[in-house]
Amino acid sequence: MQTPSTDTVRRYRRACDYLAAAMIYLRGNVLLREPLRPEHLKPRLLGHWGTCPGITFVYSGLNGLVRRTGQRTLLVTGPGHGAPAVHANLWLEGTHSVVDPDLTLAELIKGFSWPGGFPSHLSPEVPGVVHEGGELGYALATAFGAALDDPDLLVACIVGDGEAETGPTAGSWHATKFLDPGTCGSVLPVLHLNGSKISSPTIYACMSDEELTDYFRGAGWTPRIVDVRRTDDPDRLLAETLDKAHAELAQRPMILLRSPKGWGLPEDAGGGTFHAHQVPLSAEQLPEIEAWLRSYRPEELFDEDGVPADDLLEVLPPQELRLGRVPQANGGRLRRELPLPELAEFAVDVDEPGSVTASATGTTGEWLAELMRATEQRRDFRIMCPDELASNKLDAVLAATGRAFTWPLTEHSEHMSRDGRVMEVLSEHLCQGWLQGYLLTGRHGLFPCYEAFASIVDSMVNQYAKFLKMAGEVSWRAPVASLNYLLTSEGWRQEHNGYSHQGPGFLNNLLTKKASVTRVYLPPDANTLLVTMRHCLATTDRINLVVAGKNSAPQWLDLAEAERHCRAxxxxxxxxxxxxxxxxxxxxxxxxxxxxxxxxxxxxxxxxxxxxxxxxxxxxxxxxxxxxxxxxxxxxxxxxxxxxxxxxxxxxxxxxxxxxxxxxxxxxxxxxxxxxxxxxxxxxxxxxxxxxxxxxxxxxxxxxxxxxxxxxxxxxxxxxxxxxxxxxxxxxxxxxxxxxxxxxxx
Structure with a gap:
């Protein structure tokens, strides 16, 4: 396969940048074949320009890496508001036409942020997407979840420098300590330092190169700087950096990308400043809009029918390796049903109601341990838990697998393993992000948590519920395994920990979601919990909330009665x-x-x-x-x-x-x-x-x-x-x- 010249790569980026800008502004005359008039503009100018050129720069660089290496790569885009850039790349690489053969270039441009068209952020309607980026902070955790148990996959993750200021992202930098290189893929973060948020500087962009590299080295990364302002050939610099990173994935490389905000927008229109963040020019500035759009010379890039020039397609990887078509981005097609163990061996014998006592979660823990053993070879089931597995009496699982950790351990560590499939970290955000990435790429999982602290991820589950709702309305999206919460250490038995641990509000949040998505179960004893968990782990496209006790308590139903009761x-x-x-x-x-x-x-x-x-x-x-x-x-x-x-x-x-x-x-x-x-x-x-x-x-x-x-x-x-x-x-x-x-x- 012939290597395209850097001039061709620049032309490809120019085409993508033009399309992205056109999506924000134009409803007609989309290739400027005639003078721009007010009626060609959208009545509502919506979208975010500032991050788009940087996203295309990374996208085109990854295209080159995939061409050179054949590396299957999934792209997770933290700045989801940079959707125009992703759409432009998907359209040029032909992925949009795979899922919607009738989508013309004119319809794509007009349909962006148009009633009934594509949203201004990434969404499940967009191929290649497993993370919307609507609420900032969760991209990197999702990327790590996607890489788990997929050793041949590279997950590139663009993290905006505004997004990097969030607490969940700050915690996610340490997720590399949980990723076993022998059984998992690799995550390549690209911290996009374009200088500002909506209207003020970002913390990370204000740090010097030395401060940044020291900071990320301390978190376990090998940072490499790509500063487009210091080179005459940024595409070559990025290609060389990506090649080195790919050759040294075991050293946990990451890229610190410095580029101007709204790269390509004239300085007098706000280019390089926070004024480029969203829609930099108003409809009243029609001559300036036309001059800027014409600076991309679309007539050199597309013919009269909007067909891209042949050389633009030379930068693309083979069809099956294009970023928008990676199978993991439609993970339901990879999902296999779990080999759920029979319940009878684990059920509590109940001769008469209340005649025996048992721990509901302790009983289920034994069953989950057997499920871990049954999935040992296929490695598609994990438990993400904020350091509460033993506290919630689910620690029987640790007889079947260890707690994942790859860093040096302290002297008294127990049940730790580089390839363990229990992920314990004191960050509910990280557990949620890991699990979302894992499920959306075709696997299964469980999130046990103290009931009072599940509400930490209220906002994340809001976003995920919206993702599932919209994904269910997209014909080409295959069903994914359900997101299953097991909330225990429930409020009524948190009398010793006090008021701070007494909070059942996560349940209320789930009740506000679409009926097509959410389910809420309150099993009263061990056997009903077994039946409920078996059901939940077999479902797809749901958010299942299960609340159960861990303390020894009276048992009411035998297994057959529990089956009937749960069915009703x-x-x-x-x-x-x-x-x-x-x-x-x-x-x-x-x-x-x-x-x-x-x-x-x-x-x-x-x-x-x-x-x-x-x-x-x-x-x-x-x-x-x-x-x-x-x-x-x-x-x-x-x-x-x-x-x-x-x-x-x-x-x-x-x-x-x-x-x-x-x-x-x-x-x-x-x-x-x-x-x-x-x-x-x-x-x-x-x-x-x-x-x-x-x-x-x-x-x-x-x-x-x-x-x-x-x-x-x-x-x-x-x-x-x-x-x-x-x-x-x-x-x-x-x-x-x-x-x-x-x-x-x-």
Missing amino acids: GAGVWEWASHEDPEVVLACAGGVPTVETLAAAWLLRSQAPGMRVRVVNVVDLLALSTPDRHPHGMSAEDFTACFGEDVPVVFAFHGYPSAVHEVLHGRPDPSRFHVHGYLEEGTTTTPFDLLVSNKMSRYDLAADAVRRTRGDDGVAQELLSRRDALKEYAYREGEDSPEITEWEWSA
């Missing part, structure tokens, strides 16, 4: 219920289930003759109506659980508002009286935490009495007993045996 999503527990109930005691979540059954047990002695039905909800969105969520129970099934006109006292794991939100659209939702977390907490005992949030068994039983019999003194007796047990906890420093040793009996 909610159901009456007949063994704890009466026929023709006066009141329904409903529950969702491990601790609320215990409290609800204890309340039903109390009512048998304190309010004899009261007819109670116990309903457990394992799939929270089963409470929705079928027209609002695909998991919503039919009206008949809903009535079979909750009746038509009886009061329902509902003990819920999280904020009560979540249940009320989900119940919207059901007949007479006002009969549901939800107890849950009321944002009351401190360092105390488990029972006192329940009491402070009106979620104890005594509160539930008293509420049931009031809803059916009014205030006949029984409710007050129950609350008085509650207060006496609270006083015991404050006096003795622990909960009464009446609470800690309680057992269910029929």
